[in-house]
Amino acid sequence: MQLLQYIIQQTQLSSKSVENTISLLNEDATIPFISRYRKEMTGNLDEVEIGKIVNFKEIFEALEKRKKAILKALEEQNVLTAELAQKVNNSKDMIALEDLYLPFKKKRKTKAETARLQGLEPLAKMIMSQRVNDLEHTASKYTSNEVETIEDALEGARFIIAEWINERTDIRNNIRRELERYSTISSKVVKKEIDNEKAQKFKDYFDWSESLMRIPSHRLLAILRAENEGFIRVKIEIDKERVLQKMEDRIIRSQNECSEQIQLAIEDAYKRLLFPSLSNEALSIAKEKADENAILVFAKNLKQLLLGAPLGEKRILAIDPGFRSGCKVVCLNEQGDLLHNENIYPHEPQKQTIEAIKKISSLAESYNIEAIAIGNGTASRETEQLVQKIQFKNKVEVFVVSEAGASIYSASKIARDEFPNYDVTVRGSVSIGRRLQDPLAELVKIDAKSIGVGQYQHDVDQSKLKKALDTTVESCVNTVGVNINTASESLLSYVSGIGPKIAENIVNYRNENGSFTSRTAIKKVPRLGGKAFEQSAGFLRIKNGKNPLDDSGVHPESYALVDKMAKDNKVKVVDFIRNKEVLQKINLKNYISETIGLPTLEDIIKELEKPGVDPREKAKAFSFDQNIKSISDLKTGQILPGIVNNITNFGCFVDIGIKESGLIHVSNLSDTFVKDVNAIVALNQQILVKVLEVDVVRKRIQLALVK
Structure with a gap:
């Protein structure tokens, strides 16, 4: 399967949109630049859709890289057939690919390998044929100094059969389906930790059981953290007897001495090889999904925080x-x-x-x-x-x-x-x-994980978390735009196409040569070449510069077009800007070309109407209830002002002016079902809450949103 076909299949986006986006990404274009200035090429894809293309592109490339490594390993072992090569090349995910490679994977010394070295593989094959009449007599032929008894020979043959069963893709996939649909995750407290003060925050999971498929991401991460800290033990369970019966139905075709040996080998394969491996795989997949969920929540919260209301240039x-x-x-x-x-x-x-x-x-x-x-x-x-x-x-x-x-x-x-x-x-x-x-300008100086708007951020995949948060910061910075003459090195480093080194060069150049007076002057910065200028220029602002368009989101590549529009309407560019009466009369169809279509033209007009406008709201003053100074001052039924300071999938936390934040559980946010907490409240939103319950000992406060 080719990259284009794979991404289209995964995203359901149009072929042209995906193909052009891949082309732009291969030219090192950034997501903000593509979504803002290449709408005609992408079919007006937004940052989220382009982000999905980036994600699936990386998955596909990782899969292809692994395929090449496996094909090379198989070739070196002289086991690569045309049929096997085709199966490897046609694999659509990493799990299926690794299953194909499993029988050929170099293993540490296993019981099966030892049995093979003892010459027991022919006996294993005869047992699997299920046609041996006198198994004891047949097995006796395989006794030796190393294999002293008939039972030793049969046991060794069973180890080999168990390994064959373990390597069967159909059996592995059947157990995977059982784990996916019917497995439970349970936890029990470690007895010596039951009175541990640190363990008490995980008290709910001292004796817990739930469907692995249905467990919410935050709960799974909490349980795994408790296990990691040694407070509980976690188990994955499925109906063992049903799985074994299904395995027997697939493998056993007769009722004789061979089938008895195969049945023992099936039980051994399940207990020793299949279940430990595949239950860990199922838990790993569930953890990966929980990570993705937690990272998504963190990224949403971070975006709201970074785009929080600035007070502006005040003393x-x-x-x-x-x-x-x-x-x-x-x-x-x-x-x-x-x-x-x-x-x-x-x-x-x-x-x-x-x-x-x-x-x-x-x-x-x-x-x-x-x-x-x-x-x-x-x-x-x-x-x-x-x-x-x-x-x-x-x-x-x-x-x-x-x-x-x-x-x-x-x-x-x-x-x-x-x-x-x-x-x-x-x-x-x-x-x-x-x-x-300006929350955005200051918070970009801090590692996003330290800002405190996520949950279990130390428990999720750190590379995926960093990537998601960096993408979020980049999106926010480019959404607002950056004044190149006042921005810090940290803020500039997140501008599309710039990065840390060029940001450092910009600040050094600014310190040595004074403020930039035009966007074109940016090209004088060391290492800021044509590509970096193309990617960054539209997001950088020059206040009171020579060209009024330099303080707008209009890209320099469109300046000539704006000049033409102004001339056609018999006004100067400076008089054209903010002139809604003239701007709204323009027939945009007259300016459509091979490279510029209506989406870009509409963006240009929008920018000309309100050049460089900050999309964020202005900060509003707020006061907590002056009578509430500690958790002991809270009483059930009180109505209090608060500020949302964290959002999770199970509700939101609210600062009511004391050390402990209160929780509005998702069930107390609305009278109707809430699918997305962010649809009801936003980070830093000022709200009224009602106190439902106060647990002073555990320092927990339950709240409800007051409409």
Whole structure:
């Protein structure tokens, strides 16, 4: 099967769309670039559809690579026939391919191999023929110094037969079907761990059983984590007797002494070879699906977080709150540059409340502060309540900002390079303030896994997780666009076609030569060649540049077309932009060519109407219930404001202003069935919740969404 045919079969997309997308990918085009600027070639495929093509392309290429390796190994063993080569080449998945290779795979010394070396393979073949009348007499001919008794000979023959049974594709596939449809996964607590405090969070799985096919991804990952930490033992089970009967029906054709030996070999093959291998395979497949599910949820959450509402270019006073060590205060200008930093000690044990209020008020006035960002960690509520009491001379909005990953950033090389003369506490506070200004620009500096919007991120396939999260960050950065004259190296590295090295070169060039005045000037950056320019230019913004189109999503390759449109309408390009009256009168069909069709033309008009518009909403101030300071203050039935801070397949977690987040189970999100939690709530959404249940000992809070 060819790559094109395989992807079409898997995605059900049109042949032309897939073929052109593969061609673009082979030319190192990125997903954001293809989906945004090559719509005519792909048939208007979006990023998700192109991502599927990329995924299946990689799967196919891995399969083809494995086929070549297997064919080479078979050829070296002199066992490759035309029929076997055809079967290998026609394999459509890795499992079927490995099953074909199994009989020829070099094995460590097995019981069957030992029996073969003892000369027992002819006896095994005679038993499998099921035509031997006097088996004891026949087996006696195969006794030797190594095979002392008839029973030893029969046992050795059974080992060989068991291996043959294990290598039969039809039997393996039959057991796979049983495992897929009817297997259960069960767990039991390890007795010595039953009172272990760390094990208590897995208490629900101390005695658990469920269909492997139906188990939700989050539960499977939790069970496997508990097993990995040594708190429980996990078993996969199917109806052994039914499987054995099906195997016998396929193999045994007579009722004699041979069939008795074959029956014993079947039981041995199942117990020793087939079930251990295929149950592990089934669990591995279930784990892979659970990983994919968890990674998808993580990626969705990350996208919502990265595209969270920015406050924009405002002067910020940011506070990293604390008790004994005090609160670290920094003041930032509109661009996020550090203007001032110092400590205040408003809480226990120092309790310098009045001094702290005076200091915050004074700093707000001195630095023309427009908003205050307070980290949501230790002493956050107390600090927020303190700030809310201050009577500022000018209007100052107060925001509580997630600190997740701030400590990772503050100790990172990126932070040390940005602030070499300041300690981690100052860097952490700066990060909190910048997150309020622009969450995307700040959060890209942190390893996505450290942001804390997923579940079991350390338990899933790490390479797949990294790839999915990097793709998500890249998509978000290119959706918003990047100001090349202010963007950090981290932010620039995610722009289509750029990457870390060119991002470093851009920043160095900017530092040495000043701001870029046009997109074409970007070509002067070392190693930023024609391909990188093509891929990146449309996503980079030049504010107040020579060409007004440089601050839009219009790609430079379409500038000549825009000039023609403007001339045809007797206006200059600068007057053409935002001129809805003129733009809406244009007959786009007049500008269709071999390379540019309606989708691209419609995108150009949309950009000209609102060039460089930020697709994100603006940040809104929010206040928690001032009477709730700890979990012990919660009572059943209370209605409280909260912010969604994590989304899973089984519900969402809500910050209600205390250390512990509450859970709205999926069943409490709506009166009707909820297929997708993201369809009901979004990350960072401000909502009202009702307290259903409070477990102070286990620190669990059950909530319901208030409509």
